[in-house]
Amino acid sequence: MGTSLTTSRHFIVFSGCLLLAIFLICFSWTNSPISNTKTNRLHRIAISSPSPQHPLDPLSLDEISTVQSVLRSYPQFSFPNAFPSIHSSSLEEPPKSVILAWRPGRTFPPRRASVIAFSSGKSHLLTVDINSRTVLDHEIVTSVSGYPMLTPEDLTAAVSIPFSNSTFLDSLISRGIDPSDVTCAPLPSGWFGPLEESRRLMKIQCYSHKDTINFYMKPVEGLTALVNIDSNETLHIWGIDRKIPVNTDPDTDYRYEVQKEKDQPSSCKVNPIFMIQPKGPSFEVVGKHLIKWAGWEMHVRPDARAGVIISQVKVTDPETGKYRQVMYKGMASELFVPYMDPTDGWYFKTYLDAGEYGFGIQAMPLDHLNDCPTGAYFMDGVFAWANGQPYLRSGMVCVFERYDGDVAWRHSEGPTTGKDVREVRPKITLVVRMAASVGNYDYIVDWEFQTDGLIRIKVSASGMLMVKGTTYENTNQVPEEEDLYGTLITENVIGVVHDHYVNFYLDMDVDGSNNSFVNVHMVKQETNQGESPRKSYLKVKKRVAKTEKDAQIKLKLYDPSEFHVVNPSRINSIGNPSGYKIVPGGTAASLLDLHDPPQMRAAFTNNQIWVTPYNRSEQWAAGLLACQSKGDDTLAKWTEKDRPIENRDIVLWYTLGFHHVPCQEDYPIMPTVSASFELKPVNFFKKNPILRAAPYSKDDFLTLRSKASA
Numbered sequence: 001m002g003t004s005l006t007t008s009r010h011f012i013v014f015s016g017c018l019l020l021a022i023f024l025i026c027f028s029w030t031n032s033p034i035s036n037t038k039t040n041r042l043h044r045i046a047i048s049s050p051s052p053q054h055p056l057d058p059l060s061l062d063e064i065s066t067v068q069s070v071l072r073s074y075p076q077f078s079f080p081n082a083f084p085s086i087h088s089s090s091l092e093e094p095p096k097s098v099i100l101a102w103r104p105g106r107t108f109p110p111r112r113a114s115v116i117a118f119s120s121g122k123s124h125l126l127t128v129d130i131n132s133r134t135v136l137d138h139e140i141v142t143s144v145s146g147y148p149m150l151t152p153e154d155l156t157a158a159v160s161i162p163f164s165n166s167t168f169l170d171s172l173i174s175r176g177i178d179p180s181d182v183t184c185a186p187l188p189s190g191w192f193g194p195l196e197e198s199r200r201l202m203k204i205q206c207y208s209h210k211d212t213i214n215f216y217m218k219p220v221e222g223l224t225a226l227v228n229i230d231s232n233e234t235l236h237i238w239g240i241d242r243k244i245p246v247n248t249d250p251d252t253d254y255r256y257e258v259q260k261e262k263d264q265p266s267s268c269k270v271n272p273i274f275m276i277q278p279k280g281p282s283f284e285v286v287g288k289h290l291i292k293w294a295g296w297e298m299h300v301r302p303d304a305r306a307g308v309i310i311s312q313v314k315v316t317d318p319e320t321g322k323y324r325q326v327m328y329k330g331m332a333s334e335l336f337v338p339y340m341d342p343t344d345g346w347y348f349k350t351y352l353d354a355g356e357y358g359f360g361i362q363a364m365p366l367d368h369l370n371d372c373p374t375g376a377y378f379m380d381g382v383f384a385w386a387n388g389q390p391y392l393r394s395g396m397v398c399v400f401e402r403y404d405g406d407v408a409w410r411h412s413e414g415p416t417t418g419k420d421v422r423e424v425r426p427k428i429t430l431v432v433r434m435a436a437s438v439g440n441y442d443y444i445v446d447w448e449f450q451t452d453g454l455i456r457i458k459v460s461a462s463g464m465l466m467v468k469g470t471t472y473e474n475t476n477q478v479p480e481e482e483d484l485y486g487t488l489i490t491e492n493v494i495g496v497v498h499d500h501y502v503n504f505y506l507d508m509d510v511d512g513s514n515n516s517f518v519n520v521h522m523v524k525q526e527t528n529q530g531e532s533p534r535k536s537y538l539k540v541k542k543r544v545a546k547t548e549k550d551a552q553i554k555l556k557l558y559d560p561s562e563f564h565v566v567n568p569s570r571i572n573s574i575g576n577p578s579g580y581k582i583v584p585g586g587t588a589a590s591l592l593d594l595h596d597p598p599q600m601r602a603a604f605t606n607n608q609i610w611v612t613p614y615n616r617s618e619q620w621a622a623g624l625l626a627c628q629s630k631g632d633d634t635l636a637k638w639t640e641k642d643r644p645i646e647n648r649d650i651v652l653w654y655t656l657g658f659h660h661v662p663c664q665e666d667y668p669i670m671p672t673v674s675a676s677f678e679l680k681p682v683n684f685f686k687k688n689p690i691l692r693a694a695p696y697s698k699d700d701f702l703t704l705r706s707k708a709s710a
Contacts, residue, residue: 094109151386181208200229305361309329338499350602431447454680468493470484507614514648548610590605601634
């Protein structure tokens with residue numbers, strides 16, 4: 001799910017004092033241009049530099065301040081009360097051809113900002129040239145539906161609105177709940193028809209935080225306020241008279257300081273484990289955002305919407321020692337989290353977390369020992385408040401090496417051959433990590449690079465379920481014909497069934513920009529009578545996708561294929577085209593009706609794989625303006641054109657997903673679950689690229705032990 005929650009614990013109900021948001025409490029300290037995070041001996045930290053050192057470096061604090069200044073003097077925004085709300089102020093990437101041609105030491109392309117602003121019911125797209133301090137382009141969006149990503153200020157304002165409504169307050173009090181004991185969630189209304197058009201709406205639901213930090217497990221079930229966040233009005237209130245009990249379980253607090261005081265000690269005690277690198281980390285950071293490691297080179301930057309963007313990924317060919325292109329740009333494009341409850345307080349909970357809340361905006365500073373190990377390198381995000389002023393999100397991305405005891409390759413010979421062989425190589429990987437706490441759910445996104453050229457993209461989910469209050473305390477009380485829409489996970493609490501989908505934008509440039517998508521289909525081939533003792537075998541048939549519709553893939557276990565992105569102009573000495581293949585992991589498909597409004601908005605889940613021709617305006621799978629959109633600017637809509645994709649600059653889109661049927665073990669906080677997919681070289685290298693990798697030796701161990709003793 002994705003909800004950003006706001007607390008009313010500092011709200012004085014009858015005095016009209018301003019509601020303070022958890023969101024702003026957490027981040028107000030980062031409003032200063034100077035981070036208070038200090039480098040220590042265990043970690044390396046990138047403080048945002050006023051001088052970018054790569055054309056893809058994110059906007060700095062100074063640059064966002066310049067953008068704010070330019071917009072304040074811009075004639076259309078300069079008269080009283082005309083300054084818009086700034087929903088995004090980020091780097092406008094130079095054209096792809098410019099980036100590919102640029103080399104260190106050459107003149108920088110112009111630094112420009114892409115700004116999404118909102119004013120008087122209209123969305124504005126602006127391009128600001130930072131060096132010349134001018135607005136180069138200004139478009140008012142009229143061609144598609146939807147609104148920009150919500151700002152922290154939107155969320156804060158939304159939850160304060162119903163607290164000026166006496167009916168809402170009386171409903172809380174009638175339930176025996178002190179309004180100062182509730183934490184409220186500003187929830188996007190979605191789009192279901194005319195009600196959600198021509199105005200920005202949110203629905204407000206509340207939880208009791210009395211006697212616990214884990215208010216998510218204590219919903220004030222049934223009470224929902226519909227608010228207009230532009231006019232600051234409460235439009236409707238549902239569930240005024242419902243009296244569903246609030247969960248009274250005293251053991252919902254997940255913090256260690258609370259749990260360690262329990263009478264029953266933990267049964268999962270393990271000794272601390274740390275990876276020690278006596279010679280230090282193997283990766284190099286050039287500037288602030290360019291990472292070099294074990295033959296890999298990539299640019300990494302935090303992003304307000306995507307969380308983290310990986311660009312210009314190259315890998316060294318061990319035969320030539322030269323870099324070869326793999327991927328121009330990769331990022332999480334959108335998330336879709338639909339809850340499977342059609343009742344009035346739940347039907348709209350069908351979140352697009354990146355387009356509505358901002359995956360990067362919701363990213364929290366990573367824990368320097370438990371999120372990322374010793375030796376990690378941390379990057380700060382630099383974003384803009386609604387007034388255009390910059391702020392710093394400290395340590396939201398980390399880069400580190402990982403060794404889990406896995407094997408990169410091995411082989412042993414047994415006694416029957418008479419050969420004494422035991423060759424093993426340890427698997428070391430490089431991880432780029434970002435974690436977003438989108439309300440109750442925490443998402444950890446890892447981009448993991450292996451020395452053999454493989455890239456693994458993994459999404460892990462933890463945090464709390466979004467739960468529903470109920471009068472039932474035991475399943476034997478539930479009538480057989482009643483649908484709970486989930487699982488009774490404890491007394492008076494239902495964990496509602498839901499899905500998670502994350503769509504990834506993957507601009508593959510395998511040995512260059514012009515690539516083709518190949519379906520390597522595996523079919524059963526029957527043998528002729530008398531041809532062989534075998535009756536059948538598996539045969540491979542390759543088909544190059546000509547247009548977008550040829551490349552729309554629904555994964556099928558009993559109709560298998562491999563899916564390759566190849567460079568038809570780069571043929572190796574054996575005659576095979578250079579390529580990478582996408583290797584799906586365990587995933588899920590949406591079962592919603594194609595004409596269900598949430599599915600129309602998240603139509604990228606109609607297939608697991610899509611391929612489009614490169615278009616720099618097509619990067620967000622649910623559209624640029626996802627809030628309350630009608631689904632008229634989505635990946636599914638773009639591909640209706642059925643454009644040519646053979647031997648073109650193409651973008652691969654992959655949707656990772658999983659169904660979640662809650663269980664008792666998910667309460668009161670969930671153990672982490674993960675899903676992943678891989679990008680793997682296929683006929684890209686001449687042979688195993690880590691053939692000459694060295695094993696560990698006793699000397700390495702002795703060096704390590706002597707270092708530890710010292």
